[in-house]
Amino acid sequence: MNWDDLRIFLAVARAQRLSRAAATLEMDATTVSRRLRKLETTLALRLFEHAPTGHMLTEDGQRLLDQVERMEAEALDIAGTQPNGMGLAGTLRVSASEGFGTRIIAPRLQGFTSRFPNIQIDLIASSGFLSPSRREVDVAVMLARPRAGPLVASKLTDYALGLYATRAYLAAAPPLRQPADLLGHRMTGYVGDQIYAPELRYLAEIDRRLAPQVRSTSINAQAEMIAGGHVCGILPCFIGDAMPGLERLLRDTIDIQRSFWLVVPRDLRGLPRIDRFLGWLVEEMQPLRHAMHGTSQTPAAPSRRVLPRSIPGDSEST
Structure with a gap:
């Protein structure tokens, strides 16, 4: 050969x-x-x-x-x-949580695919993650840094979650002045035995007695139930702030913090299509900093910047 x-x-x-x-x-x-x-x-x-x-x-x-x-x-x-965009090809499988995959990656993905038309993207945005350790996926956006495995991990962004409801819901519900008042409210949340990551068990951080009356494995379904005006619930601020008609409540007392991590199998780092995607996603997150932290109302429009080849701050799991 x-x-x-x-x-x-x-x-x-x-x-x-x-x-x-x-x-x-x-x-x-x-x-x-x-x-x-x-x-x-x-x-x-x-x-x-x-x-x-x-x-x-x-x-x-x-x-x-x-x-x-x-x-x-x-x-x-x-x-x-370096090769230009037309020179890169192959399949890239990306796993992300449903909310981040559908609300952040999907609307902006054209900025990457138009630059690299020969790279086929499989975006797995669902309630759960494929495993980079088992090579089920090339890039994963996860809720926690993996503690073991032949992986390279880097924090992508922190993000905030808050309590949301509609004005119609608040008008018909009991007063809501402090977190303990939620015990008298109808809430939505995750199905307990279907929670795929401990980072999603945030209701207990507010009050261990809280139990949602209407549950779903889908954060998008929960968001739509809240928007329907019959329940209140916790949403990532990049979802809740962007939905017309939703109001963030008890901002001073309910402010839950989480992080997204970029995770790649160690032996895939250095592949041009992998590094270009990682660099693109890191760049896309920069103007979204306020939206992710719940300090602005709507995410910024998708950008069209020059893409770097790699991501900063990589660390390896062993």
């Missing part, structure tokens, strides 16, 4: 069509196809599936792409140059 064969593989993985790859390489498409078959024979692996949309990487092909991109990145670092 030689670098020329890997260079051809890289071009096809990024272009996803033999004709486009051949034009980039200034080679005949038949020659490109023959060299790919030779590489697959040498490695005893099937690297591509032939689909209507073109040549799609198999799992073995994706693993080889990770290795070849790392080789390319190191070579470009030696040469003092």
Whole structure:
């Protein structure tokens, strides 16, 4: 096996069509196809599936792409140059909590995908996390720093949670002057035996006697129930402040603090598509600082800044 064969593989993985790859390489498409078959024979692996949309990487092909991109990145670092956005390709699986994934990442993701159109993003935004330790995911935004595992972690941002309700709810409910008054109110919250992270057990921080009457595993569902005017509840401020009609209550006495952590398998750091995504997300969070801390009413509009290659403050779990 030689670098020329890997260079051809890289071009096809990024272009996803033999004709486009051949034009980039200034080679005949038949020659490109023959060299790919030779590489697959040498490695005893099937690297591509032939689909209507073109040549799609198999799992073995994706693993080889990770290795070849790392080789390319190191070579470009030696040469003092970096690949442009069109040069990066592959799949990037991102796991995030439902609220952060749907309210923060999803509305801004076009800023990344327009810069890197050949990177396929799988955004897993749900009540729970895929495990970076088991390589179920390439990047995870988690509620706590992992204590063990072959992982690299960096704090992305702190954020605040507060008590929210509508004016209609407050008009029909008993007076609410202090946290203890919540015992006489209808609240929404998580389903107790379905809570996937201890950081979500924040009602006990207010009063251990509190028990929500209407529960859901979904923070978005809880937000909609509060907006419906029949219950009050705790929401991240980046959700509650952005929803018309919701008011934050008892701001001086109910101010819950949490953090989001960026977590990546150690052996994936240094891959260009991973580092570019991490840098993009860190940059996107900078103008959202006030919204995350509950000191402004609405999150800032998605930005279109130049993307750095890495994130500051990495620390490793062992």
